[in-house]
Amino acid sequence: MGASQHDALQVAHILLQADLRGIKTHGLMRLKEYYRLVKLGKIQPRATVQLMHETPSTALLDAGKGFGMVAGKRAMDIAIAKAETAGTGWVAVRNSNHFGIAGAYALMAVPHDMIGITMTNANPLVAPTYSMKPLLGTNPMAFAVPAGEQPPFVADFATAPVARGKLDVLHLLGKSSPVGLLQDEHGNPTVEANILMRNGSIRTLGGHVETGGHKGFCLSAVVDVFSAVLSGANFGPTVIPTLGYLTGDNKSEKDKGIGHFFGAMRVDAFQKKEEFMKQMEHWINEFRKAQPVAGQERIVIPGDPEREHEEKHLKKETIPLMEEVVQEVLAIKEELGVKAAF
Amino acid sequence: MGASQHDALQVAHILLQADLRGIKTHGLMRLKEYYRLVKLGKIQPRATVQLMHETPSTALLDAGKGFGMVAGKRAMDIAIAKAETAGTGWVAVRNSNHFGIAGAYALMAVPHDMIGITMTNANPLVAPTYSMKPLLGTNPMAFAVPAGEQPPFVADFATAPVARGKLDVLHLLGKSSPVGLLQDEHGNPTVEANILMRNGSIRTLGGHVETGGHKGFCLSAVVDVFSAVLSGANFGPTVIPTLGYLTGDNKSEKDKGIGHFFGAMRVDAFQKKEEFMKQMEHWINEFRKAQPVAGQERIVIPGDPEREHEEKHLKKETIPLMEEVVQEVLAIKEELGVKAAF
Numbered sequence: 001m002g003a004s005q006h007d008a009l010q011v012a013h014i015l016l017q018a019d020l021r022g023i024k025t026h027g028l029m030r031l032k033e034y035y036r037l038v039k040l041g042k043i044q045p046r047a048t049v050q051l052m053h054e055t056p057s058t059a060l061l062d063a064g065k066g067f068g069m070v071a072g073k074r075a076m077d078i079a080i081a082k083a084e085t086a087g088t089g090w091v092a093v094r095n096s097n098h099f100g101i102a103g104a105y106a107l108m109a110v111p112h113d114m115i116g117i118t119m120t121n122a123n124p125l126v127a128p129t130y131s132m133k134p135l136l137g138t139n140p141m142a143f144a145v146p147a148g149e150q151p152p153f154v155a156d157f158a159t160a161p162v163a164r165g166k167l168d169v170l171h172l173l174g175k176s177s178p179v180g181l182l183q184d185e186h187g188n189p190t191v192e193a194n195i196l197m198r199n200g201s202i203r204t205l206g207g208h209v210e211t212g213g214h215k216g217f218c219l220s221a222v223v224d225v226f227s228a229v230l231s232g233a234n235f236g237p238t239v240i241p242t243l244g245y246l247t248g249d250n251k252s253e254k255d256k257g258i259g260h261f262f263g264a265m266r267v268d269a270f271q272k273k274e275e276f277m278k279q280m281e282h283w284i285n286e287f288r289k290a291q292p293v294a295g296q297e298r299i300v301i302p303g304d305p306e307r308e309h310e311e312k313h314l315k316k317e318t319i320p321l322m323e324e325v326v327q328e329v330l331a332i333k334e335e336l337g338v339k340a341a342f
Numbered sequence: 343m344g345a346s347q348h349d350a351l352q353v354a355h356i357l358l359q360a361d362l363r364g365i366k367t368h369g370l371m372r373l374k375e376y377y378r379l380v381k382l383g384k385i386q387p388r389a390t391v392q393l394m395h396e397t398p399s400t401a402l403l404d405a406g407k408g409f410g411m412v413a414g415k416r417a418m419d420i421a422i423a424k425a426e427t428a429g430t431g432w433v434a435v436r437n438s439n440h441f442g443i444a445g446a447y448a449l450m451a452v453p454h455d456m457i458g459i460t461m462t463n464a465n466p467l468v469a470p471t472y473s474m475k476p477l478l479g480t481n482p483m484a485f486a487v488p489a490g491e492q493p494p495f496v497a498d499f500a501t502a503p504v505a506r507g508k509l510d511v512l513h514l515l516g517k518s519s520p521v522g523l524l525q526d527e528h529g530n531p532t533v534e535a536n537i538l539m540r541n542g543s544i545r546t547l548g549g550h551v552e553t554g555g556h557k558g559f560c561l562s563a564v565v566d567v568f569s570a571v572l573s574g575a576n577f578g579p580t581v582i583p584t585l586g587y588l589t590g591d592n593k594s595e596k597d598k599g600i601g602h603f604f605g606a607m608r609v610d611a612f613q614k615k616e617e618f619m620k621q622m623e624h625w626i627n628e629f630r631k632a633q634p635v636a637g638q639e640r641i642v643i644p645g646d647p648e649r650e651h652e653e654k655h656l657k658k659e660t661i662p663l664m665e666e667v668v669q670e671v672l673a674i675k676e677e678l679g680v681k682a683a684f
Contacts, residue, residue, distance in 0.1 A: 230613065
């Protein structure tokens with residue numbers, strides 16, 4: 001699509017990591033959408049990432065409307081380097097695009113004995129508490145924590161109760177959404193899985209105020225502020241949608257892309273590394289051995305399901321892809337005249 | 343109770359700030375409980391806070407089992423000072439106690455044109471997804487963001503769907519809890535508001551897995567790791583309960599108190615201060631003017647309700663207290679032989 005080999009490999013690496021970890025909605029399935037956005041000029045494959053400002057523990061990057069993965073990798077590299085010298089490193093990115101799974105960047109910190117943190121804002125699909133319209137993205141956060149002899153703790157989650165991809169799948173299967181997740185264009189509750197395409201919204205994590213939905217709003221808002229206001233990207237309702245069915249009238253807004261926020265904290269910038277690792281192992285052991293409710297086998301440690309997918313696929317030396325996705329990728333290969341065997 | 347005047351004033355300041363901001367559950371109402379814990383030796387009023395380790399952007403404090411407010415203020419002062427020179431500052435605290443409202447510390451960063459961040463772990467009352475027993479606290483987070491001409495954005499929220507204090511009030515009024523928040527000692531759903539006193543648990547934010555409860559678990563777990571594992575405090579199920587009705591068998595655990603985590607980020611460590619303030623004003627304006635659903639007057643900007651309480655009370659130069667709380671405080675004054683007029 002015009003990207004340098006270096007940048008193309010970075011995009012491929014993050015997409016394949018999603019498929020490897022069993023997060024199909026963020027894997028090679030996305031290539032078709034990225035290609036559409038490249039053709040529309042929304043993603044600039046030849047963009048260069050620019051360092052705009054820095055302090056001993058921070059930096060601001062402008063992604064130049066390139067692939068989010070290229071800026072994301074660069075940002076996390078800088079955060080890790082700053083953490084080496086300053087104890088922690090924090091990098092905000094503006095003018096960017098979708099960067100794939102948030103967890104991939106957070107995980108980069110772990111081999112350095114650091115905690116990794118990633119956030120991003122996104123297309124407005126989530127209605128804040130009491131709002132009729134969607135003003136926030138599903139705004140994921142990821143935290144990866146090294147744990148000594150244990151595999152790392154990796155929490156990688158949208159701050160909305162359900163992902164858009166999951167709703168698409170429910171709709172394709174002719175199923176309804178669980179109660180309490182969605183509202184229609186008037187703000188009334190609905191279980192219609194394709195309501196986002198008709199001006200509906202996802203509700204915040206926690207649902208109604210009585211069940212803590214305003215806390216979910218706070219959390220999504222914080223991700224928006226850290227990702228987009230610290231960096232100078234388009235925030236919440238001012239994000240220029242990349243989804244065809246979002247018709248937000250943002251023509252008056254400058255397009256500064258979406259924003260991300262990355263962090264790395266050396267665990268020994270706080271207590272001794274050995275003490276931290278021992279205690280994090282203890283944490284994981286305590287939760288792993290806790291008694292599950294009837295009908296459940298275990299308490300799931302964040303990161304375990306994705307790691308189990310990864311181990312299974314690596315053992316078989318294969319990543320299963322859906323036939324439709326393979327066909328989409330082959331069609332793009334054909335159209336671009338890519339010669340490499342595949 | 344034996345604290346120095348300096349430390350006593352700090353505790354009083356944070357408790358009164360809660361009452362001033364309308365958060366009665368964290369105000370002077372807590373004094374009775376603190377006094378009980380002082381008499382039990384669980385809170386050491388004469389403790390000194392010790393700096394254990396530091397890097398350019400981080401520090402670790404040991405609170406010596408003192409009042410959480412004393413360590414909290416010291417930690418936030420250090421975080422702000424580190425942010426002045428390194429761009430950001432991050433301080434973990436161990437061996438501490440309850441510190442009042444998380445938002446009070448986050449707000450300390452705002453006059454310095456910094457974003458303030460606060461977290462703490464707490465008594466185990468929350469059952470992770472699929473867990474029969476409570477293993478995590480209600481683990482609040484607070485974020486305070488300066489916003490130029492607008493009052494600051496202040497999100498201060500427990501990562502559990504409901505606060506223990508709220509359940510106590512429902513029980514006193516003979517009311518049930520909303521559906522989906524609680525489970526009994528076998529992990530079965532219940533609406534009995536006093537179930538925590540009978541080995542029940544609060545569920546995570548989001549409730550069931552279908553409505554995103556595993557995301558709430560991730561969030562509470564991250565607060566626990568940042569507050570207690572980074573610092574070396576007692577984490578999740580190993581917290582020695584301060585509540586009489588929690589009978590967790592933690593006798594094998596060393597008591598390293600609870601842990602907190604504080605952060606300060608200079609907004610101009612990322613983009614220019616003026617640009618940030620303008621954009622944060624824009625953020626607040628966009629959300630304030632958004633259309634509410636039928637029956638609601640407005641979208642609530644995080645921090646607005648507490649600020650409105652504060653303005654109302656400051657105007658009247660009075661903070662209303664419940665008669666029971668006044669009587670409790672007077673009884674403690676009597677018992678301690680405090681002579682000051684009151």
